[in-house]
Amino acid sequence: MTDTIEVGTASAAPGEVADGWLPVAGLPTGGEERLPVTVVNGAEAGPTLWVTGGVHGDEATGVAVAQDVARTARDLAGDLAGAVVVVPVASPAGLRRNERTTYYGDDDPNRYFPDVERESARPPETQERVDTRLFEALADSADLLVDLHTAGVGSVPFAIRDRVLYGEGRTEPGAEDLAADLDRLVEAFGLPVLTEYPAEEYLEESLQRSTAGAALNTAGIPAFTAELGGHGVVEEDARAAGVAGTLAVAAEFGLLDSVPADVGEPGAGVPGAPVEFPVRRFVGPHAESAGLVRHRVEAGDAVESGEVVADVVSPHGEVLERVESEHDGYVVGRREGLAVYEGQAVASMAVRDDGDLVVPREDDGE
Incomplete structure (x- = not known):
């Protein structure tokens, strides 16, 4: 039988549900910074699925999905084999x-969650302490993690599958096993899948220190990031897809017998991938001229290498540059705002990926 699960002040024995708070930092005005937590502990034994949202404060749909998953898990507590832990904010x-x-x-x-192969001579500052306390709670009980986010305004929903690193902290066979569980996780969620940046860029951007990256590559927990449309407001189709996808993950790993009929199918209501080849995340192409951007494609459009995706024009409307895609793939989101400077990206894309999911971790210079 599943043991009692304690996360901060939320404590639930098998068959119980608890709401509480996870203290993560003191406040100068007194009191504590604390994260809301719901623990739904099923009466039957099984894995523990963690769901996190709102690590970026303007990503409304992820918060809404986490809240709705918590409510649905509460309603299904009697049918749950395992546990669901939700931190919506x-x-x-x-x-x-x-x-x-x-x-x-x-x-x-x-970008401040623990990294198994990183050491610093400096003491951790506030954000790193907050992230570390959340990570420690997660690593203590999680078997799976769905981390809920949103991307830019008008973006199409997608799932990001991190590359699994091996080296000092993990053997290559261990990484292969972890990658197999990760594949099950992202496929069950039902959104188009983008593999993260190549390993060198992944480490340069400190993505191994994101919520999902640290859970996966430090704690060895299958984890991924769901990008659920644009930020700022709750997008209903993306919210519904996020709830259905998270419950489909629960069903795939045996917490539920099936996804409830009133929830809908994973991926329903959001665009599928317009290409059939595997893709990775790419920020670009980039403008080489400063000016005003005029997009020639929309989120969800397939593009070929060499195809013009945007024009950069002067304040008088003269075309200064035609920005071409460097890769085959499709657009997941366009740059927000009208002004663009030299070297800035005009889009976010999913581009053809021939790389491996399991890769050696090279020295990242730290």
Whole structure:
């Protein structure tokens, strides 16, 4: 039988449901920064699925999906074999500002989770301490993780599958086993799948220190990031797809016998991938001229290498540059805003990927 699960003040024995709070930092005005937690512990033994949302404070749909999964899991507690732990708001300091970043620091709060092969001579600052305390709670009980996000305005929903690294902390056969579970996880969710950046770029961007990256590559927990449309407001089709996908994950790994009939099919209501080849995440192409951007393609459009995806024009409307795609693939989102500077990306894309999912971790210079 599943043991009692405790996350912060939320404690649920088998067959119980508990709401509570996970303290993660002290506040200068007194009291604590704390994350809301729901623990739904089934009466029967099984894996523990964690669901996190809102690590970026303006990503509304991810928060809504996490809340709705918690409510549905509560309703299905009697049928649950295993447990569901939900943290719908992983960054209250971002949520209060309705912004991606927090007032702990003006950089990405999703780049401070522990890295098994990283050491620093400097003591951790506030955001790293917050992320570490969430990670420790997650690593203590999670067997699976779905981390819920959104991308840019008008983006199509997709799932990001991290590359599984091996080296000092994991053998290649161990990484292959972990990758097989990761494949099951992302396929069950039902959205188009983009593999993360190549390993060198992945480490340069510190994505092994994201919520899903750290769960996967430090804790060895199958984990992925779901990007559920645009940020700022709850998008209903993406919300429904996120709830259905998360419950489909629960069914795939034996927590539920099946997805409830009233929830819908995973991936329903969102566009499928317009290409048949495997793809990876790519930010670009980039403008070489400063000006005003005029997009020639929309999110979800397939493009070929050499195809023009945007024009950069002067304030008088003169075309300064035609920005061409460097790869075959499709557009997942377009640059927000009208102004573009030299070297800035005009789109986010899913581009052809011939790389391996399981890769050696090379020295990243730290």
